[in-house]
Amino acid sequence: MALAQEDIEQIRLLIKTTLSEMPETLNANVRYELDLRERTIRVEEELKHQRELMFEGFKQMEKRFEQMDKRFEQVDKRFEQVDKRFEQMQLNMDKRFEQMDKRFEQIDKRFEQTDKKFEQLHQEVMGLHHEIKLLMRWSFGTLLAIGGLIVAVLRLVP
Numbered sequence: 001m002a003l004a005q006e007d008i009e010q011i012r013l014l015i016k017t018t019l020s021e022m023p024e025t026l027n028a029n030v031r032y033e034l035d036l037r038e039r040t041i042r043v044e045e046e047l048k049h050q051r052e053l054m055f056e057g058f059k060q061m062e063k064r065f066e067q068m069d070k071r072f073e074q075v076d077k078r079f080e081q082v083d084k085r086f087e088q089m090q091l092n093m094d095k096r097f098e099q100m101d102k103r104f105e106q107i108d109k110r111f112e113q114t115d116k117k118f119e120q121l122h123q124e125v126m127g128l129h130h131e132i133k134l135l136m137r138w139s140f141g142t143l144l145a146i147g148g149l150i151v152a153v154l155r156l157v158p
Helices: 005-021 024-156
Strands: none
Touching: none
């Protein structure tokens, strides 16, 4: 309990009047003790005041820590949102890669079909090449035979 300033002044007046009524030697010792007690009281009051200031500082620090906790919670929420976005992006990228894989498979099939067509064309060309060779042989043979007949007929005819 803190005393009001008026109470302290009244106590001082009472102490002074009591001291002035005491003998001088006793009065000096009592004054010294009273001064010590008064200083002790002031020190105790100052310590009490310091304690109150410290408690107030601790309360403010506690409020600041609570605010920091709230900020950390907000940062955690933001990180969770970012994690969710990355997961969604990863899923989307996986889907896109799957689609790309399907497209590449389709392209591979088309290349295989094109390769088959080229092989067929090659076989057809090779078949035609063989036929053309035969046709050329027959044509050359026929040409020689006709030429030989014409030369024989021209020799027999006078």
